[in-house]
Amino acid sequence: MTTSTRPWKIPESVLVVIHTPALDVLLIRRADANEFWQSVTGSKDVADEPLALTAAREVGEETGIQCGDGTPLARRLVDWQLSNIYEIYPRWRARYEPGVTHNTEHLFGLCVPERLTPTLAPREHTDWKWLPYREAADACFSPSNAEAILLLPEFAR
Incomplete structure (x- = not known):
C-alpha cells in the first residue's frame, strides 16, 4: 500500500481501440503529458477483475461511452486475445x-x-480526435498502442 490513501496500481491493464466500421479511431490526449495521444487504457482495480470488465469500465470512465453488460455496445467490445x-x-x-x-x-x-x-474525464484527458487508423497510429506516443491500431483491419473484419 502506498503512503497515501491510494493503493498501488496493478501492473495489468487494458488498451481499448475505439473505432468505427470505416476504421476511424478515437484518440484522447493525456492531461499529465499533453503531447501524448492514446487509445483508452487503464489498470485493473483488483487483481481478479475480469479483463472485459476493466475494459468496459475504463471506456466509460475515460470517454463516457457505455459498453458494459446490458448496454447496446456490449457485444461490440471484443477481446483480441493479444497482450503486450x-x-x-x-x-x-x-x-x-x-x-x-x-x-x-x-x-x-x-x-x-x-x-x-466523447465526454472526457478532465483530470485524465484534455482533448480528443478521430483519425483514419493509419494516421491515428502515427499520432500515438506509445509503440504498443500504434501497433494495436495497425492491427485494426485484421480484427474489424
Missing part, C-alpha cells in the same frame, strides 16, 4: 509497488456505429 509486456515509463513508476518495472497490457477493440462525441 512493456516497461513502465519512469515518470509513472511511483504509482506501482517498489520494484515493479513492467506491465502486461491486454488488447480490446470497440466498434461504435459512428464518430461519437
Whole structure:
C-alpha cells in the first residue's frame, strides 16, 4: 500500500481501440503529458477483475461511452486475445509497488456505429480526435498502442 490513501496500481491493464466500421479511431490526449495521444487504457482495480470488465469500465470512465453488460455496445467490445509486456515509463513508476518495472497490457477493440462525441474525464484527458487508423497510429506516443491500431483491419473484419 502506498503512503497515501491510494493503493498501488496493478501492473495489468487494458488498451481499448475505439473505432468505427470505416476504421476511424478515437484518440484522447493525456492531461499529465499533453503531447501524448492514446487509445483508452487503464489498470485493473483488483487483481481478479475480469479483463472485459476493466475494459468496459475504463471506456466509460475515460470517454463516457457505455459498453458494459446490458448496454447496446456490449457485444461490440471484443477481446483480441493479444497482450503486450512493456516497461513502465519512469515518470509513472511511483504509482506501482517498489520494484515493479513492467506491465502486461491486454488488447480490446470497440466498434461504435459512428464518430461519437466523447465526454472526457478532465483530470485524465484534455482533448480528443478521430483519425483514419493509419494516421491515428502515427499520432500515438506509445509503440504498443500504434501497433494495436495497425492491427485494426485484421480484427474489424
